[in-house]
Amino acid sequence: MSIVILRIAAALYAGAAAAYIAYFARPRHARAATIGFWFLAAAFGVQAVAIGVGCAEYGGADFFGLRGGLVLVIWFAAGAYLLLQRFYHLPTLGAFITPVVLIVLVPALFGDPAHPEMMPERLRYPALTAHILAAGLGVALFGIAFAAAAMYLLQEREVKGKRFGALFGRLPSLDALDRMVQRLVRAGFVVYTVALVAGTITASAVWKSAWSWDPQQVASLVIWILYGGMVQLRHNGWHGRRYALLTLVGFVLVLGSMVSLKAVPGVTRHAGDYGMRPPAGGAQ
Amino acid sequence: MSARDLFLVGLSHKSAPIEVRERVALSGEALKSALLELRQSDGVEEAFIVSTCNRVEVYVRAEGDAPARRFFTSRAANAGDHLYAKGGVEAVRHLFRVSASVDSMILGEQQILGQVKEAYGLASAVQAAGAYVSRLCNRAFATAKRVRTETEIGRGTISMSQVAVELVEKIFGDLKGRAILLAGAGKMGTLSAKALADLGADRILVTNRSPERGLALADQVHGTFRQWEELPRLLVEADVVIVSTGAPTYVLTRDAVAAAMKARRHRSICLIDLAVPRNVDPAAAELGDVYAYDVDDMEKVVESTQAARKGEATRAEAIIEAEVLAFAKERETRAALPVLVNLRRRAEAIARAEAERTLSQVGAKLDDRGRRSVEAMAQAIVNKLLHGPTARLKEAAASGDGTLAGAAAELFGIEGDAAKPAELDRREGERREGERREGERRGTSTPSAASNE
Numbered sequence: 001m002s003i004v005i006l007r008i009a010a011a012l013y014a015g016a017a018a019a020y021i022a023y024f025a026r027p028r029h030a031r032a033a034t035i036g037f038w039f040l041a042a043a044f045g046v047q048a049v050a051i052g053v054g055c056a057e058y059g060g061a062d063f064f065g066l067r068g069g070l071v072l073v074i075w076f077a078a079g080a081y082l083l084l085q086r087f088y089h090l091p092t093l094g095a096f097i098t099p100v101v102l103i104v105l106v107p108a109l110f111g112d113p114a115h116p117e118m119m120p121e122r123l124r125y126p127a128l129t130a131h132i133l134a135a136g137l138g139v140a141l142f143g144i145a146f147a148a149a150a151m152y153l154l155q156e157r158e159v160k161g162k163r164f165g166a167l168f169g170r171l172p173s174l175d176a177l178d179r180m181v182q183r184l185v186r187a188g189f190v191v192y193t194v195a196l197v198a199g200t201i202t203a204s205a206v207w208k209s210a211w212s213w214d215p216q217q218v219a220s221l222v223i224w225i226l227y228g229g230m231v232q233l234r235h236n237g238w239h240g241r242r243y244a245l246l247t248l249v250g251f252v253l254v255l256g257s258m259v260s261l262k263a264v265p266g267v268t269r270h271a272g273d274y275g276m277r278p279p280a281g282g283a284q
Numbered sequence: 285m286s287a288r289d290l291f292l293v294g295l296s297h298k299s300a301p302i303e304v305r306e307r308v309a310l311s312g313e314a315l316k317s318a319l320l321e322l323r324q325s326d327g328v329e330e331a332f333i334v335s336t337c338n339r340v341e342v343y344v345r346a347e348g349d350a351p352a353r354r355f356f357t358s359r360a361a362n363a364g365d366h367l368y369a370k371g372g373v374e375a376v377r378h379l380f381r382v383s384a385s386v387d388s389m390i391l392g393e394q395q396i397l398g399q400v401k402e403a404y405g406l407a408s409a410v411q412a413a414g415a416y417v418s419r420l421c422n423r424a425f426a427t428a429k430r431v432r433t434e435t436e437i438g439r440g441t442i443s444m445s446q447v448a449v450e451l452v453e454k455i456f457g458d459l460k461g462r463a464i465l466l467a468g469a470g471k472m473g474t475l476s477a478k479a480l481a482d483l484g485a486d487r488i489l490v491t492n493r494s495p496e497r498g499l500a501l502a503d504q505v506h507g508t509f510r511q512w513e514e515l516p517r518l519l520v521e522a523d524v525v526i527v528s529t530g531a532p533t534y535v536l537t538r539d540a541v542a543a544a545m546k547a548r549r550h551r552s553i554c555l556i557d558l559a560v561p562r563n564v565d566p567a568a569a570e571l572g573d574v575y576a577y578d579v580d581d582m583e584k585v586v587e588s589t590q591a592a593r594k595g596e597a598t599r600a601e602a603i604i605e606a607e608v609l610a611f612a613k614e615r616e617t618r619a620a621l622p623v624l625v626n627l628r629r630r631a632e633a634i635a636r637a638e639a640e641r642t643l644s645q646v647g648a649k650l651d652d653r654g655r656r657s658v659e660a661m662a663q664a665i666v667n668k669l670l671h672g673p674t675a676r677l678k679e680a681a682a683s684g685d686g687t688l689a690g691a692a693a694e695l696f697g698i699e700g701d702a703a704k705p706a707e708l709d710r711r712e713g714e715r716r717e718g719e720r721r722e723g724e725r726r727g728t729s730t731p732s733a734a735s736n737e
Contacts, residue, residue, distance in 0.1 A: 028436070159575055162581045237551075241573070
């Protein structure tokens with residue numbers, strides 16, 4: 001059931017992407033951006049329903065798989081962008097985010113959740129819920145920062161390289177993009193910190209150990225240190241191109257660890273067997 | 285039938301050198317009296333003159349273009365060699381193209397439309413423009429507006445200072461809380477500094493080797509003068525630096541910029557070098573967070589704008605063509621109107637006379653209501669009887685067939701063009717304009733409201 005609703009949401013995302021790309025191609029048609037916004041808002045709403053129905057069907061078990069995880073991240077990314085759009089009015093960013101959202105969502109539209117059985121009662125901790133939600137939101141914010149950083153690099157190439165091509169005049173100013181990247185990284189870092197704290201609490205309760213060298217834990221820590229370092233570097237005056245490149249690297253790491261850790265079965269206890277089995281290796 | 289039509293005689297930057305153009309160009313009172321003189325020439329019904337520094341064009345609604353030609357030859361004997369003349373639809377097309385800035389020296393520039401509007405305004409004021417010219421001009425203005433909104437012919441930047449503003453906008457957005465440094469007293473630099481100040485810069489700093497010139501310059505751009513020796517420190521303070529000195533060597537070397545960047549903690553800086561020979565070492569542009577542009581770079585932007593506008597011009601021409609056709613069609617419909625008006629006038633006169641005759645015989649037996657009924661009946665018979673022929677005549681005229689109107693005139697023994705229904709013509713025009721505006725408000729594109737009828 002939830003998959004059908006999700007497909008409707010995907011169709012709406014496709015509409016939003018088409019409208020935003022049309023706007024990007026012909027910025028005179030301001031209406032296209034408005035249409036994109038409302039398509040995206042509708043997609044966000046429909047996906048919320050899909051997630052709700054999915055939770056009722058599997059008790060949240062879906063979120064342990066790559067599929068569910070990505071669906072959640074996409075939802076947060078769409079929501080975060082809608083919020084950004086409300087305050088900053090950056091319709092060109094939509095042309096960068098909506099296609100990515102759509103591409104990531106497409107694999108999730110086929111096949112059923114990896115673990116269709118209900119999540120065991122003993123795992124239903126508020127800390128676990130917080131962990132999942134915060135991780136999803138954090139990754140979504142990093143994702144938008146990635147898009148903004150990509151825009152920055154494109155714009156920088158045009159402005160600095162004196163190539164006044166099609167992109168010139170369509171993207172926000174370098175300064176605005178730079179500030180946005182920085183804000184998104186900072187917000188993402190804060191939310192990601194919450195995810196890590198909540199995850200640690202859950203791990204102590206379920207696995208009886210806060211730290212067990214689980215590959216996902218290690219990867220998360222590396223990512224947290226990286227983004228934390230970026231927040232600190234900003235204070236030291238880092239900005240612009242170097243910062244944008246770092247933002248790209250950060251998100252590639254996030255996405256790479258998400259996909260690779262879930263692709264290899266049994267390598268991490270985050271993959272959806274709820275820690276029933278002992279970890280593949282390490283201290284336990 | 286009338287042989288009156290629109291004729292245009294003119295010369296422009298394409299056909300005549302400035303020496304000729306300046307001898308025939310008019311403005312103010314001279315233009316007004318020339319217009320009146322033209323209006324009083326034989327056979328000229330309406331006229332208006334577009335006179336700018338790039339073109340002088342005389343439009344007349346007359347039986348031929350001789351009066352318009354005289355306008356030029358009487359002012360400059362050799363003007364005759366540089367004139368172009370167009371008549372009918374060709375002249376309409378020319379006016380539409382000029383208004384839409386497709387014929388301008390700088391494609392898509394905005395001034396020309398205002399100048400044509402002025403020309404029309406003046407002609408209206410001295411009553412040289414009548415129903416035809418106002419309709420024509422209104423269509424020309426509407427066409428220009430369509431071209432501006434539906435194509436990108438007016439987009440992009442065509443002057444150096446505009447390019448500088450655009451570049452700075454791409455880097456910083458606006459300049460709130462930032463400072464501009466103007467180094468050197470070059471004219472382009474001063475212009476650019478003024479244009480950039482509009483981006484909301486907090487301060488304008490001015491420096492120059494000679495303090496006297498520098499102080500005067502600072503006054504001119506509302507900035508503060510600082511000694512030339514302070515330049516390294518100024519590079520740290522300012523975010524946009526415009527350099528236009530007459531120095532034959534690099535004023536800003538790579539090392540100087542690198543040192544400034546270090547002191548700025550790599551806050552971005554934009555260096556605009558408007559001097560020839562260059563004042564900013566090109567190697568400085570390779571430094572991180574330094575955005576440096578020289579005159580050639582800026583020229584490239586101007587060129588790319590011009591190239592883009594040329595591409596858009598094709599689309600503009602298509603719009604103009606559609607509007608010219610719509611206008612021509614509308615005029616043909618209008619051509620049938622004299623017959624229609626006369627036909628109706630004749631029929632109404634008969635109806636009125638007959639009603640009066642009837643009432644004089646039996647009117648005494650009727651009350652007020654009865655008398656009104658008789659009059660209304662006579663009018664109703666006229667309306668019903670003429671409804672079919674009216675529709676068919678309009679239709680035939682709209683499809684370019686003038687024979688039916690001639691046949692009707694012949695058949696009913698009325699003149700085809702005796703009484704010019706100017707009043708009606710204008711009212712009709714206003715109604716159409718209203719419809720068009722309505723259409724635009726609804727957001728539908730109406731290439732021609734007239735052709736829908």
